[in-house]
Amino acid sequence: MQQTKLWINGVWEQTAETTELTAPYTGEVIAQVAKATISDIERAIEGAHKAFQMFQKTPAYERAEILYKVVAIMRERKQELAQILANEAAKPLSAGLGELDRTIATYQFAAEAAKNLTGETVPMDAAPGAADYIGYTKRVPLGVVSAITPFNFPFNLVAHKLGPAFAVGNTVVLKPASQTPLSALVMAEIFKEAGLPDGVLQIVTGSGAELSDTLVTHPLVKKVTFTGSGAVGLKIKEKVGLRKITLELGSNAGVIVEPSTELDKMMKRCVGGAFGFAGQVCISLQRIYVHSAIYEEFIKKFVEETEKLVVGDPFDANIDISAMIHPNEVARIKNWIEEAKIQGAQVATGAEFTERTCTPTVMVNVKPTMKIVCEETFAPVVSIVPYDTLDEAIAFVNDTELALNAGIYTNNLMDALKAADELQAGAVIINDIPTFRTDNMPYGGVKMSGYGKEGIKYAVEEMTDLKLIAMKRNI
Numbered sequence: 001m002q003q004t005k006l007w008i009n010g011v012w013e014q015t016a017e018t019t020e021l022t023a024p025y026t027g028e029v030i031a032q033v034a035k036a037t038i039s040d041i042e043r044a045i046e047g048a049h050k051a052f053q054m055f056q057k058t059p060a061y062e063r064a065e066i067l068y069k070v071v072a073i074m075r076e077r078k079q080e081l082a083q084i085l086a087n088e089a090a091k092p093l094s095a096g097l098g099e100l101d102r103t104i105a106t107y108q109f110a111a112e113a114a115k116n117l118t119g120e121t122v123p124m125d126a127a128p129g130a131a132d133y134i135g136y137t138k139r140v141p142l143g144v145v146s147a148i149t150p151f152n153f154p155f156n157l158v159a160h161k162l163g164p165a166f167a168v169g170n171t172v173v174l175k176p177a178s179q180t181p182l183s184a185l186v187m188a189e190i191f192k193e194a195g196l197p198d199g200v201l202q203i204v205t206g207s208g209a210e211l212s213d214t215l216v217t218h219p220l221v222k223k224v225t226f227t228g229s230g231a232v233g234l235k236i237k238e239k240v241g242l243r244k245i246t247l248e249l250g251s252n253a254g255v256i257v258e259p260s261t262e263l264d265k266m267m268k269r270c271v272g273g274a275f276g277f278a279g280q281v282c283i284s285l286q287r288i289y290v291h292s293a294i295y296e297e298f299i300k301k302f303v304e305e306t307e308k309l310v311v312g313d314p315f316d317a318n319i320d321i322s323a324m325i326h327p328n329e330v331a332r333i334k335n336w337i338e339e340a341k342i343q344g345a346q347v348a349t350g351a352e353f354t355e356r357t358c359t360p361t362v363m364v365n366v367k368p369t370m371k372i373v374c375e376e377t378f379a380p381v382v383s384i385v386p387y388d389t390l391d392e393a394i395a396f397v398n399d400t401e402l403a404l405n406a407g408i409y410t411n412n413l414m415d416a417l418k419a420a421d422e423l424q425a426g427a428v429i430i431n432d433i434p435t436f437r438t439d440n441m442p443y444g445g446v447k448m449s450g451y452g453k454e455g456i457k458y459a460v461e462e463m464t465d466l467k468l469i470a471m472k473r474n475i
Helices: 038-055 060-076 078-089 093-114 156-168 181-194 208-217 230-239 263-279 295-306 327-342 390-398 413-422 456-462
Strands: 006-008 011-013 018-022 029-034 133-141 144-148 171-175 201-203 221-227 244-248 253-257 285-291 346-349 361-364 381-387 405-409 427-430 464-472
Touching: 006 038, 029 078, 029 181, 038 144, 038 171, 038 201, 038 208, 060 078, 060 093, 060 156, 060 181, 078 093, 078 181, 093 156, 093 456, 144 156, 144 208, 156 171, 156 181, 156 456, 171 208, 181 201, 208 221, 208 230, 221 230, 221 456, 230 244, 244 456, 253 263, 253 390, 263 285, 263 295, 263 381, 285 295, 285 390, 295 346, 295 361, 295 381, 327 346, 327 361, 327 381, 381 390, 390 413, 405 413, 413 427, 456 464
Parallel strands: 144 171, 144 221, 171 201, 221 244, 253 285, 253 405, 285 381, 361 381, 405 427
Antiparallel strands: 006 011, 006 201, 018 029, 133 464, 346 361
């Protein structure tokens, strides 16, 4: 059984206490995970601050080379890393390999960003009395970044914290999700091999409830980046004060299907968006609004495609979906479905449970007030709702406080442009599912879905300060 340690100042450190890590699919104990103390967190932050004094002076090309080496190492170890995902997160191997491809791309984008950190000239002579001045801006690193990451994309969402931070010369104290520490800890090995100086990356494991206050309030922390629940994100926002913060707090993604859509061409994609990784994706397709003219046909085709999905062992190359992250989550979504059924909803397919799994579930005859509709399910459950007019459909999609991505399928250009303007979301995806994301696009929601943007170029802006330099030609 694996015994993990903390990664502090380039050294593996044992802790007095550990916690058991169990595999979501089997429930077997797979590791004893080091449990950090407040003192450990403080030492990690202080070490990261010390390392920052030198790392911020590292030339951009050297920072880029470190990230390129990470890319090369991850490519060589991709199969092994996918096994880690299957073990600690029950992510099917095919999905794990897909995440790793994205992670590799994310670090590559970060390597390229390291060499493209630019400012601009400022026309000082445009202002009266400043004709004798030259002005320009530059982006400068902040210092220590506290990064708190979730379980669902434990390689790629870590990359979205580490990549841009290292690209600009920051240092990072990383606290991964308690269920997925192994994927984070292996990155310590990879970055060490790639030549990252000791102390630039610190990894601490343990309870977020016990450690997060120090991670977000320590005076040496200059930036907090968090992906997780809205309730925790709001608490963090209240505590960070004037330091920079990025919050990605989830979604309730909806898509509109107009009657001009060719259903056969988009059906498999929609089913994948609804049920990939058992729906445990921030932009998982949760609500589908289908024009009443094609509603019955859509349900028939969607159910047929859903019933082709296979639930099973994440190490089995032939399965599509595996366990949810914890039995408590299975119990929660089972209660939500039962509550919806009592209120009149119907199960078109699915809603079969074991202690650790839920079959892909399609709900119809739902109401906007049901939890499976108005809250983030984070489970393999999708609701399909009819509408009569595009205005009505847009209002349905906008009827949520969780507005990360939204989408529309249509072959009518005017309808597409109307939806692009009127859908309230951080991103509007036309003729694809709102689960679509590339790792160089701006990513972040509106309303209660978050604060700030990820996506390497945009994260670089969030992880730097803009400094103006003004120089008088003649004294």
